Amino acid sequence: MKNIYFLLILALFAGACTSGPENPVDSVYINGIIYTVDEANPQVQAVAVKDGLILAVGSTEEIQAYVGEATEVIDLQGKTMTPGFIESHAHLMGIGYNKLEIDLMGVKTYDELIQKVAEAAATAKPGDWITGRGWHQDKWLQMPEKTVKGFQTHDALSAVTPNNPVYLAHASGHASFVNQKAMELAGITPLRSEKPTQEVEGGEVLRDELGNPTGVLVERASALVAKLIPETTPEKNEEALTLALQELAEKGITSFHDAGSGQEVIDLVQKFKNEGKLTSRMYIMLTGRQPELLEAWYKKGPMIDPDHFLTVRSIKLNCDGALGPWGAWLLEDYSDKPGHRGHETLPMSVVTEVSEKALPLGFQVCSHAIGDRANQEILDRYEAAFAKNPEAKDHRFRIEHAQHLHPDDIPRFGQLGVIAAMQAIHLSSDRPWAIDRLGEKRIIDGAYVWQSLFKTGALIANGTDAPVEPVDPIPSFYASVTRKTLQGLPEGGYEGEQKMTREQALKSYTLDGAFAEFEENFKGSIEVGKAADFTVFDKNIMQIPEDEILQTKVQMTVVGGEVVFSKQ
Numbered sequence: 001m002k003n004i005y006f007l008l009i010l011a012l013f014a015g016a017c018t019s020g021p022e023n024p025v026d027s028v029y030i031n032g033i034i035y036t037v038d039e040a041n042p043q044v045q046a047v048a049v050k051d052g053l054i055l056a057v058g059s060t061e062e063i064q065a066y067v068g069e070a071t072e073v074i075d076l077q078g079k080t081m082t083p084g085f086i087e088s089h090a091h092l093m094g095i096g097y098n099k100l101e102i103d104l105m106g107v108k109t110y111d112e113l114i115q116k117v118a119e120a121a122a123t124a125k126p127g128d129w130i131t132g133r134g135w136h137q138d139k140w141l142q143m144p145e146k147t148v149k150g151f152q153t154h155d156a157l158s159a160v161t162p163n164n165p166v167y168l169a170h171a172s173g174h175a176s177f178v179n180q181k182a183m184e185l186a187g188i189t190p191l192r193s194e195k196p197t198q199e200v201e202g203g204e205v206l207r208d209e210l211g212n213p214t215g216v217l218v219e220r221a222s223a224l225v226a227k228l229i230p231e232t233t234p235e236k237n238e239e240a241l242t243l244a245l246q247e248l249a250e251k252g253i254t255s256f257h258d259a260g261s262g263q264e265v266i267d268l269v270q271k272f273k274n275e276g277k278l279t280s281r282m283y284i285m286l287t288g289r290q291p292e293l294l295e296a297w298y299k300k301g302p303m304i305d306p307d308h309f310l311t312v313r314s315i316k317l318n319c320d321g322a323l324g325p326w327g328a329w330l331l332e333d334y335s336d337k338p339g340h341r342g343h344e345t346l347p348m349s350v351v352t353e354v355s356e357k358a359l360p361l362g363f364q365v366c367s368h369a370i371g372d373r374a375n376q377e378i379l380d381r382y383e384a385a386f387a388k389n390p391e392a393k394d395h396r397f398r399i400e401h402a403q404h405l406h407p408d409d410i411p412r413f414g415q416l417g418v419i420a421a422m423q424a425i426h427l428s429s430d431r432p433w434a435i436d437r438l439g440e441k442r443i444i445d446g447a448y449v450w451q452s453l454f455k456t457g458a459l460i461a462n463g464t465d466a467p468v469e470p471v472d473p474i475p476s477f478y479a480s481v482t483r484k485t486l487q488g489l490p491e492g493g494y495e496g497e498q499k500m501t502r503e504q505a506l507k508s509y510t511l512d513g514a515f516a517e518f519e520e521n522f523k524g525s526i527e528v529g530k531a532a533d534f535t536v537f538d539k540n541i542m543q544i545p546e547d548e549i550l551q552t553k554v555q556m557t558v559v560g561g562e563v564v565f566s567k568q
Contacts, residue, residue: 024068025050026561027532030060032076033540036526037083037511047081049532052560057526079555080540082506083525084254084533085473086513088461089400089421091173092258092282093265094133095247096240098467102132104168105470110137110144110152117168118160126163129229133169133467135177138324138433148208150326154179154215167225171468172322176222178215186224188213200224202345218325219345237268245272248280249565251472252535252554256280257421257463257517259366259400260287260316263296273309279564281309281533283517285316285366288346288354302362308522308531314364315354316400319346320374323403323430323437328371331406335439341373348377355385359392364518366398366421372406372446375399379412386416398461398516401426402453404438405446414456419516421461422450424500424508425469425476428485431494444495450480451498460500461516462508473509477541478549480505488547502542532561 030046036057046063048056056066067073098105102120107113113135120130137143137151144152157166158180165182169175183189191211199205203221206214217224232240248256258265261284272278286297294315302313321327321342326334329342355365365382369375382397398419403426413420427448435443450460462480464471475486480500483493493499500508514524523531536556541549557565 024071025055025066027072027074028063028067029074029076029081029534030063032079032081032536034076034081034526035083035506035542037507038525038527041527044526047526047532047534049561052532052562054526054528054530054532056528074556076536080537080542081526082535082537082541083510084523084531084557084559085252085509085535086255086257086461086517086524087248087253087466087471087473088257088463088509088513088516089259089423090256090464090466090471092244092256092261092269092284093237093240094173094467095471096242096244098133099243099247100236100240102130102168103134104132105134105171105467107135108139108141110140110156113168114156114160117157117166121161121164124164128164130161130164130166131168131229133173134171135168136171136324136429139171139429148214148216149206151175151206151214151216152177153208154183154213157215165225165228167229169222170322170325172324173468174322174327175216175218175325176225178217178225180215182225182228183213183215185228188224202343219321219327219343237264241268241272242277245277245279247471249557250554251470252537252557252565253280253471253473254533254535254557254559255513255517255519255523256282257461257513258282258284259368259465260285260289260318262287262290262293266310266312269310273307278309279559281523281559282311283314283519284310284312285314286312288315288317288350294354294357297363298357298361308519311517311519313362313518314366314398315358317346317351317354317365317367319348319351319367319369319378320344320371323370323434326437328404328437329369329374329377330371330404330438331373331376332442334437335442336436342371344374344377348381351378351381352384355381355397356388359385359389359395364396364398366400368400370401370403372404372409372442375402375405376409379409379416379418382418383412383416394518396516396518401465403430403448404442405449407445410446410449410452411456413453413458419459419461420453421463421516422448423463423465423469423476424448424450424480424505425464427483427494428475428479429469431483432485448483448495449498450500450504454500454504459512459515460504460508461513462505463513474541474550474552477505477509478546480508481549482546486550506542532558534558538567 048066166179168177203219206216320329402420511524514520539552
């Protein structure tokens, strides 16, 4: 009799713990191949969701017990689900504006670039600015006949745009290409001109052997022209943000780290949140280019959203240039440009000042560093700041990109607890020509050294740096596990011993991305109590042959239990 009562009590308890028609879960996802990124329970078939959180995980049979009359049942039909992908370093408004301007990311030759600009000029009113982004001379199939310092010149560009100023940002964001009209407006003149020629510290106006400007502006010199472009309108900003959010949803991105914005972007994202239009969780870094902005935030402190949709608790510092325009700050000369080592784009004293101010106030510092000198200098300043604030144990300071490291500095990431926010897709895009910049030894010893960093205990948060690269995580996942170009070369990948395993790559795009924004207890893995943020793929990216990964498409994106994208 006691046994019967005991079984009755167990049955009542089980009934109370499962949702019936009177209290159904909101949705269930069944019949899937679900990778949880939870070491204790790495793979399941089904998930139950209630109030935007994961209520249960298990087999399809177990989860069907949570279904009530009002429950939405989503049959994954054998598709692959992962935790929602987290883009750990990209530029939100840049993604949107890239869709409103000339997209030069896919151009293969200078002539193709000229053609796209000519088409835009044909419909532009005289005097209107023509803007675009995404060109990269090292990715062109062939260079024009006339080049200066490895770049094209403006002659052909100016010829097709006599009535319109043109500003075309380099894919890296660290250079620009402008036409004669734009240079005239900016006062950029030949060296032999009677008028003094504008120059700028921390940048370079490239010139030919006669002193004529070529139209290529490197680093801060781009501001000579960029500052003349008319300010955008609130309506256009909203359109750009709408387009960016749509792109994130379509590409399976459920959380996004915006790598440096001002108050106007924060306010716009807040507006979208208030209006229920925010379809991706936002972690916005304050731009270090506005000291007054940082001072204002020092006074009020971090903004940590209890709804987990808009958090501001980090600062982005831009400390050197990119490798393509020879702007990355190196310890030794560029292999293909003797006597040149790139340069810092921010005084290192500012890194010290910001780090020491931010740490006790609860702000994370995220410093852009590509070259080995920049990485070393920032690690030195982080280490000094940590020593001055030993009580700040959980700082999670980051280095954004960390592409090229001196071997002596690799262990310091793990030792200091500095997160390497790296974009694996840069390996695919840059490695074929990066060896010309750095030479074989520096490439092998310290370029894109993912496994070397993992061995030190360091954490890598993955991403794309969009719009430098498309925000689609699939190519970056592919690069992580193959170390090949998107054309599948070379066989075995570049420096194959540094490949990530698929488990490491998935974690770098999910749980480690969540850790990099202090959210690992809320999202990043499919566990009971965490956010119901999911990405569903049409192929099993953890099992299919590597040459099929790039064919994978996002089928569904879920944020807080709400389907924000579904491929029909």
